[in-house]
Amino acid sequence: MNAVTESVRMPAAGVVLDADVVIPEVARGVVLFAHGSGSGRHSPRNRYVAGELRTAGIATVLADLLTRREEEIDELTAEFRFDVGMLATRVAELADRLHGYEPVQGLGVGLFGASTGAAAALIAASERPDAVRTVVSRGGxxxxxxxxxxxxxxxxxxxxxxxxxxxxxxxxDAMRRIPGETRLELVPGATHLFEEPGALEQVARSARDWFRRHLGD
Structure with a gap:
């Protein structure tokens, strides 16, 4: 499958963030990844999931939620990785920006959040009911x-x-509190990082099927 790959810099909440955008030849939606504690767009787990999404014709945006300087500080102090409010604001503004980003303009936007990034994705979804169509959380x-x-x-x-x-x-507990359609899927034998054989593959399949259902048509 032919795909367009771009490395871009996207303004969000007063900073400029690095992002890798990959768009299949025929895209039915776009998913923005919100990374977990101390992680970024090079996360091998999220890149694996992104690859599986693209096999279903879903464009992916893996963006660093911290600037390079913030990442340097965070490595020493961990002061930004748990600032969920700040991260959520950046996720929400990136989602807004995707609606005006010509290569994916008109596509439905989903969010994939991991660990603390899932909290940021859920807050962003709450704040952007018209911009965000669906959310998937991994170990959130x-x-x-x-x-x-x-x-x-x-x-x-x-x-x-x-x-x-x-x-x-x-x-x-979150499933009881979220008023929209919600499903909890437990991956047998898996721990928090889904390092067990076959665990991440199941995550990717489930996310792919969910986004295929809720994005596009």
Whole structure:
């Protein structure tokens, strides 16, 4: 499948963020990735999932949510990775920008959040009901989304490792609080990072099927 690949810099909330955009020849939607604690657009797990999404004709945007200087500071202090409010604002503004970004203009926008990035994605969805069509969370921390959960009306898939006991409980609670269509999927035998054989592949398949259902037509 032919695809267009671009490395771009996108303004968001007063900063400029690096992003890798890959657009299949025939795209039915676009997914913006919100990375977890201390991670960025080079995350091998998210890049794997992004590759699987593109096999279903879904464009992907892997963006760093921190600037290069912020990443340097965060490596020493970890002060930005848990600033979920700041990260959510950046995710929301990037989602806005995708609607005006000519290569994906007119496509439905979904969010894929991992760990703390899932909280940022859920807050962004709550704040952008018209810009964000659906959300998938991988090993997410929805508890960090605070009161935003009660105003997430977009279809939301929560994927958690079955052996990630604390996070399973947090996601079960989130499922009760999110008013929109919500599904909790437990990956058998998987822990928080989905490092077990076949675990990440199941995450990717589930995310692909969910976005294929909720983006596009």
């Amino acid at each position: 921390r929805p508890d960090l989304a605070a009161g935003a959960l009660e105003t997430v009306y977009q279809p939301t898939l929560l994927i958690v490792g079955a052996r990630d006991d604390v996070v399973v409980d947090l996601n079960r």
